[in-house]
Amino acid sequence: QSALTQPASVSGSPGQSITISCTGTSSDIGSYNLVSWYQQPPGKAPKLMIYEVSKWPSGVSNRFSGSKSGNTASLTISGLQAEDEADYYCFSYARSTTWVFGGGTKLTVL
């Protein structure tokens, strides 16, 4: 149950686009289209932003989009806004009926 690999930090200016990667293995991301992404502002609970690689829950802005290639999933935020500053986590189903998070990425809006 090793954690998925994410960059520790990314940054961008308002209006720009950024992408956060999430690398797993053939036992998790590579085998299942069951990657989800979560936004966690400081001191708050996580919020679901994307599920099943690229689907939006009700109420989530379409500035957030997800994709997957091989063992790597990605979250792209377009039209960056100050309120997007938060920690972001990927999450995937893995074999042997377990689930695993990424290590988290801190997004800074410059």
Add this chain to the structure above:
Amino acid sequence: EVQLLESGGGLVQPGGSLRLSCAASGLTFGSSAMNWVRQAPGKGLEWVSLISGDGGRTYYADSVKGRFTISSDNAKNTLYLQMNSLRAEDTAVYYCAKGNGRHALHIWGQGTMVTVSA
């Protein structure tokens, strides 16, 4: 309003036990799986355990297997986590989270802090 509210956290000595509760309101409790997720201070999220909507299947992270037990009472709309043989590394905020039926965690509580220390 859809809400999950955790309780039961606190300070416990190493080797001790604690039972967390998660009360649900405004949602159909048994409609999908429920999870516990934890976050150590300054660290990332860690999936801990899952129970199916009907309560018949349970799953655990290796780090807690054999020490923690997840259960639910659908009549009371409440999820539980019995934590035994607690260790310092179990210190964390514990969140309950409801699945959306598609292996994602759709609704989250605000968390309850567990501190394991002598």
